[in-house]
Amino acid sequence: MKTFRLLPSSSDRFLPFTFVPGQFLNVAFWIGGARMIRSYSISSSPTRREYVELTVKREPRGAVSRHIVDLLKVGDLIEAAGPVGKFTFDGTEADSVVLISAGVGITPMVSVTRYLTERAWAGDIFFIFTCRTPADFILGNEVATLQRANPKLHVAVTMTRSEGTGWKGPRGRITKELLTQTVPDLASRRIQLCGPLPMMEATKAILAELGVPPENLKTEQFGAVKPAPAAAGIALKPTAPATGPLVTFSTNNKSARIHADQTVLELSEELGIGIDFSCRIGTCGVCKVKMTSGEVDQAVQDALDDDDKANGIILACQAKPKSDIAVEA
Template sequence: MKTYTLSVIDVKRETSDTITLVFKQPGLRKIKYLAGQYLTLIFRINGRRYLRPYSFSSCPTTDVTLDVTVKRVHNGLVSNHIHDMVSVGDSIEVLEPMGDFGSMGISEGDIYLWGVGSGITPLISMAKDILIQKSGVKVHLLYGNRDLENTIFLELIKTLQSLYNDRFNVIYFYTQLSVEPELPMWVRGRITKESIVKILQNQEIQNCQHYICGPLGLKDSLISTLIELGFPRQEIFSEDFELIKDPKDFVDIHTRTVKLKFEHQDINLEVVKGKGILESALDAGVDLPYSCQTGNCSTCKAEVLHGQVKMIGLEKERVDLRVNETLLCCSYPVSDDVVVKI
């Protein structure tokens, strides 16, 4: 997999817990990406290598820099490292851009971008891209936050609205707004089923797509409501920042030893209950390839040579995997004789 080393040329504060890292495009090997894709940043912290994906908040058609916007996660290792340690002039190793969120865009009609908090990052890149490139498409941004102070890209969104006022419609949802809503597009509360129905009451089903990036609750209620309203499932797309693990899926999972074949070595790996094969390998100091850790990118794809594994937390159906293929970031052994090769 291709890697690049990028220089940080600016660190912008967006909100009290969110910053944007602005990278210079390399002089020769320019990085090409699509709005909605992500960049995987690589860090070495306390002697161990960590990779974390961050969606581009810059837009490939307008921005000369490569930007990612990072929210500090409570007790999060890498997000806190980025906030506390990264500064202008640093060089950061990254993997080539990945991801297919946003790649299915239409050339005419309506695109709804549903986001909460840091889920705005791929959506703002897509909004800019569509507004600039596709004059036949109307963009609707439905954006949930705690309050005005925590609204990432508020000023940028206002600028886009003034530039594209006939094609860019924004509704903000605030759960803890401390002032009276000044404008009709400020709604108190979360994005609920009732608000989704109200927003879409006059929307035609044809030529309409929905892109969702936010917590699981938002995604589930949006997808079920959109389907109830008649929007086809194949026109609804979502991006997950985190692997969701349902405790019910773990009843038949126990601590087991897995034989891992990697770089001509046979490694006996203890996979303790609750941890996946990838996480167990990384904890044991085995530097397996990975990126998204949400079952999306295939970087951790492996072959099951023996025994049985179960994939847990996959949000998207992976019809492309062969019968004996598995994604180690979501894989748990369910028999005692598992042998996997990557």
């Protein structure tokens, strides 16, 4: 686990962008001859105009996170795009907030908490976090510092594998009891939830049981990048011929019929067309392409804004054609 501070590459004092707490950057690296992009939430506060900080957990099988944690040196130049993401909270949306996270999902929550604390925001912040062991409590020191600075910040941390670590706080997963004991009137508050899919699903079920209306809940899935078919060991070329709509990749001058349930991104990989991607779950926006004709279904469109939709931009990782389509790729 390492925190990286990114400064402008020019001699400018300030970064060439501003962001809202909860947003992320897409960073690109060339690794083994392939361009790889991953999304990392910004953990610093937008009040710091000179830098952004990204906290990266080294995943044993993650090519990009290993590259970043093991090889990146102070002074290296990196390519970053953004900021992107709608999983934001800046204090204008509600008069209190419940931030529930697990693992690396803590990073956007720390950005939100830093920002609200620096702004002396008057609302209560309930910061609920779970991880395995104290060593996995990334940014734990920062949370403790914020807690000392902000009497409105209420922190509850529970650990699932803390035996023998000396951890004295709550143990186990996030439960109904932990939530109701930590947050009075939970159902009436704005809730931000971020973590790996199983934790998100379990917590959503508890929140529904506690009567939290869906409109009070904002979510972002973390730490579970869907692997590319090749990486997942799935044959890139299905055996039966495809009989679905015809997809034309106009820039590459290639067309092919798509298989039932295949996405435009998967077909592009089959044809060797380089559409960039990161999350493959519809949230990062790296796979945006322009569709010049036809219609698609997209299960998740979190990364598209109204402008994108008006201009025919689609998410290749989500797009399943309903008719013949043409995309600029």
